[in-house]
Amino acid sequence: MNEQLIETGKRAKAAAGTVGNLSTEDKNRGLRAAAAALVNKAQFILDENAKDVLAARNKVSKAMLDRLSLDEKRIESIAEGLRQVADLEDPIDSLMETITRPNGLVIEKRRVPLGVIAIIYESRPNVTADSFALCFKSGNAVILRGGSDAIHSNVAIAKVIREALRIAGLPEDALQVLEDTTHETANELMKLNGYVDLLIPRGGAGLIKAVVKNSTVPTIETGVGNCHIYVDEPADIDMAVKIIDNAKTQRMGVCNAAESLVIHSGIIEKALPEIFKDLHEKGITVRGDERAKSIVDECEAATEEDFATEYLGPYISVKTVDSLDEAIAHINRFTTHHSEAIITKDDNNSKRFLREIDAAAVYVNASTRFTDGFEFGFGAEIGISTQKFHARGPMGLEALTSYKYEIKGTGQVRG
Numbered sequence: 446m447n448e449q450l451i452e453t454g455k456r457a458k459a460a461a462g463t464v465g466n467l468s469t470e471d472k473n474r475g476l477r478a479a480a481a482a483l484v485n486k487a488q489f490i491l492d493e494n495a496k497d498v499l500a501a502r503n504k505v506s507k508a509m510l511d512r513l514s515l516d517e518k519r520i521e522s523i524a525e526g527l528r529q530v531a532d533l534e535d536p537i538d539s540l541m542e543t544i545t546r547p548n549g550l551v552i553e554k555r556r557v558p559l560g561v562i563a564i565i566y567e568s569r570p571n572v573t574a575d576s577f578a579l580c581f582k583s584g585n586a587v588i589l590r591g592g593s594d595a596i597h598s599n600v601a602i603a604k605v606i607r608e609a610l611r612i613a614g615l616p617e618d619a620l621q622v623l624e625d626t627t628h629e630t631a632n633e634l635m636k637l638n639g640y641v642d643l644l645i646p647r648g649g650a651g652l653i654k655a656v657v658k659n660s661t662v663p664t665i666e667t668g669v670g671n672c673h674i675y676v677d678e679p680a681d682i683d684m685a686v687k688i689i690d691n692a693k694t695q696r697m698g699v700c701n702a703a704e705s706l707v708i709h710s711g712i713i714e715k716a717l718p719e720i721f722k723d724l725h726e727k728g729i730t731v732r733g734d735e736r737a738k739s740i741v742d743e744c745e746a747a748t749e750e751d752f753a754t755e756y757l758g759p760y761i762s763v764k765t766v767d768s769l770d771e772a773i774a775h776i777n778r779f780t781t782h783h784s785e786a787i788i789t790k791d792d793n794n795s796k797r798f799l800r801e802i803d804a805a806a807v808y809v810n811a812s813t814r815f816t817d818g819f820e821f822g823f824g825a826e827i828g829i830s831t832q833k834f835h836a837r838g839p840m841g842l843e844a845l846t847s848y849k850y851e852i853k854g855t856g857q858v859r860g
Contacts, residue, residue: 447633453588453621454640457561460618461586465558467615469535472582475615480527482609483574483602487520493601494570501594505568508698508758513568513595523574523602526819530578533823536842537584551853556846558584560642563634564827565590565656567648570598575818577606577620579827583845586619588641590634592648593626600624635660645840647828650755665836667828670700670783671755672813673776675798676720677769677789678711684810685716685788686723692786692812694727698757700829701784701816705752706763707772710736713765717741724761733763752779769794773801780804782831784813805831805838 464472483490494515501513542554562585566572573589580587591599599622607617623630635644635656643663646656650669657666674692676685692703708716713736721731721741731737732751733744744763751762752775766772776785786808787798795809806816816839818826823841830836836844 447630449625450623450630450633450637451640453623454561454637456618457586457588457621458640460616461558461560461584463616464581464586464619465537465560465584467584469537471615472535472584473531475581475610475613475619476527476531476578478609478613479574479577479606480524480531482605483520483524483527486605487517490520490598490601490605491515491517493597496597497570497595501568505594506698506758508696509568511696512698513570513598515570515598519571523571526571526575527578529819530582530842533582533842535582536846541848548857549855550857553851553853554848555851556843557849559845559847561586561588561640562827562845563588563590563637563641563644563662565631565634565644565646565648565652567592567652568595569647570595570602572647573599573602573622574606576827577603579818579823579840579842579845581619583842585845586616586621588621588623588634590623590631591626596624596626632659635662635664638662643845645828649757665828665830665840666832667830667840668700668783669755669781669831670702670813670829671705671753671779671781672701672703672784672786673705673707673780674703674786674788674813675707675766675772675776676709676712676716677772677787677791677794678709679790679794680709680712680716680788681790682712682716682719686719688786688788688810688812689720690723690727692814693724693729693761695812695814697759699814700755701813702757703786703813704754704756704761705776705779706761707766707775708737708763709769709772710765710767713737714740717763728759730760731763732760734765736765737763755781769797773798777801777803783829784808784816786811786813805829 536556539556544552603622610617641662646653731744732747738744747762784806785802785804818839826839
């Protein structure tokens with residue numbers, strides 16, 4: 446095991462003990478100090494980010510380059526995320542439940558920090574600050590291992606935050622970034638039992654699969670988003686065009702972007718030409734099944750692989766169905782359990798869709814792009830869980846806590 450990584454784990458464990466006992470006021474003070482420092486040191490961060498962008502140019506897609514790039518507006522947005530987390534209610538030590546037993550024992554269930562959280566992520570410098578904010582407010586320390594393509598940006602953001610914590614008299618080791626971005630270090634982090642209490646991967650399907658397969662540390666599966674929008678027979682076509690445009694084109698390289706359309710055969714002749722025209726004007730390639738192609742010949746032919754693909758780019762698939770049952774079956778077959786939506790005027794159909802679709806977030810007449818911690822009012826998110834244990838959907842402060850039972854007696858013994 447890498448001795449330097451073990452030392453990082455020891456420092457994180459020690460910091461977690463301190464952060465877990467900080468007052469709400471001290472945690473909020475640290476978050477606001479970090480937010481101010483990010484804005485004040487924006488030029489330093491932008492200079493470092495420029496190194497990453499330059500190295501990535503012509504090597505990654507336009508969407509991935511967008512995820513990597515920072516500007517003053519995005520840095521201000523990152524800082525605002527920290528301020529919003531500071532404004533959120535502190536979950537630590539909150540009383541979840543009280544049970545009074547017949548023998549007089551009083552059992553209180555209270556929220557506590559998890560301890561040390563490790564995050565492995567790709568090409569998203571904002572994750573560095575967001576992860577720190579949520580972990581710090583929930584009383585945890587965090588170890589971050591970003592990708593090599595964003596290393597200058599991640600280290601710069603962490604340096605600014607750590608300095609702000611130190612000046613504020615708070616534990617700077619609450620945030621640590623691994624500068625070694627090799628796969629060997631990532632694999633060792635996955636096995637840092639005794640120091641790391643939870644590991645969260647944020648990135649593409651390959652990264653998440655590798656972490657889930659190889660980690661011996663408890664892991665939350667996050668992020669892969671083959672998100673569907675189903676246009677029901679009784680749908681408002683203008684609404685459908687607007688929602689699909691937003692869900693697909695606002696930002697294509699994110700996990701809550703729409704990748705797959707499902708359209709009822711009773712409306713496809715009217716709806717698909719309008720949807721295709723709008724998407725085509727935005728540079729999106731539409732890949733449809735045989736019935737979709739018979740209506741819009743300019744569609745490319747879709748394969749089974751298309752229906753299962755998270756494109757993260759300018760493509761979208763179209764599947765034609767003859768019923769709500771068929772739509773639900775198709776979506777549940779290809780879903781990654783992230784976000785799915787129905788566009789309909791039928792309340793009964795929307796209720797069935799909400800009840801029967803197996804995903805973390807299920808929408809009626811709204812864009813899948815809202816599956817986001819900021820949009821849900823969490824201030825930021827540590828990731829979007831697509832599993833069912835412990836946490837599901839956008840993970841805010843409460844998802845980064847556990848609980849313990851505090852039992853108060855007056856001398857009771859068990860007979």
